[in-house]
Amino acid sequence: MTEPGEVDLRHHGDSEVGDGLADFAVNVRAGTPPDWLAERIRASVTGLAAYPDPRPARKAVARRHGRSAEEVLLTAGAAEAFVLLARVLTPHRAVVVHPQFTEPEAALRAAGHDVERAILGKDFTLDIVRQEVLVPDDADLVVIGNPTNPTSVLHPAAAVAALARPGRTVVVDEAFMDCVPGEPETLATRLPPGIVVIRSLTKTWGLAGLRAGYVLADPHLIGRLAEAQPLWAVSTPALAAVEACSTPEAVAEAEAWAVELTAERDRLAAELSARGLYVVPEARASFLCLCVPDGLGIRALLRQRGYAVRRGDTFPGLGSDWLRIAVRDRASNDRLLDVLGELGI
Incomplete structure (x- = not known):
């Protein structure tokens, strides 16, 4: 540490x-975005007079990962998800596994939480043996990326899932998981107890300026995050993109x-x-x-x-x-x- x-x-x-x-x-x-996606986003502008309705996009994300809609919260990119978690959770000992995307730690610190860093060794890969040494038993919040930015390392799903235990929340940033053919190590479709998965459309679909992402977690935590989220946080064009990018095609x-x-x-x-x-x-x-x-x-x-x-x-x-x-x-x-x-x- x-x-x-x-x-x-x-x-x-x-x-x-x-x-x-x-x-x-x-x-x-x-x-990116590809022409068909850009057209869907442009077409959504005709509905800007109405407040955004997240339900179709939420259902589309749920279908894409084999989850229920109650396990999905749409966010203005992954960055908003980190801020919401930092506002809602009250960890006594928060640990961020580094090297990784720095925004989760920045969000936790901005919310007033103390953060400890667990630094992976030179190959930057988490395995089941290593994680037991790396993360203290009393850590009640652990954040890890998979695949990890900036190392490009894909951790075994079993090693990440093994971080979970009663009383601990494990946040897994899967913003780059769709770079991996078949997504064999994703936890989005499994969602073990205590695991929170964050996904983003920014990278693969070229939508950094649109701000489109989502959280997958148990319905109770999703409800708490939704209460902390501003009303209509995800715009109509972003919702159109989320729905379109979640189709089988x-x-x-x-x-x-x-x-x-x-x-x-x-x-x-x-x-x-x-x-x-x-x-x-x-x-x-x-x-x-x-x-x-x-x-x-x-x-x-x-x-x-x-x-x-x-x-x-x-x-x-x-x-x-x-x-x-x-x-x-x-x-x-x-x-x-x-x-x-x-x-x-």
């Missing part, structure tokens, strides 16, 4: 982009993209590893995490050449030699590799 250090928990990939830079910093799928399209992503990500990882870089093994999301000597210096040089990558030192458990690189199409990835080669990498 480590106590909080001075890191900027509010620094995210969007802070890295702009000024015409090629974006390898934000983990949103390029070329949309899920199949996301699956096909995940298969293509897997092949290109593995190729890019192999290219980087062949140059002697440490790439976190077994990456399963839409980005790679790698250790580069003088990572901040390399980041600055890449910016000079028109490329934005995500610095790693704002993730607890990483440092200034770490970078996160989004996986793009083959041609874009090759151009980045060429520039890295020019820098001697």
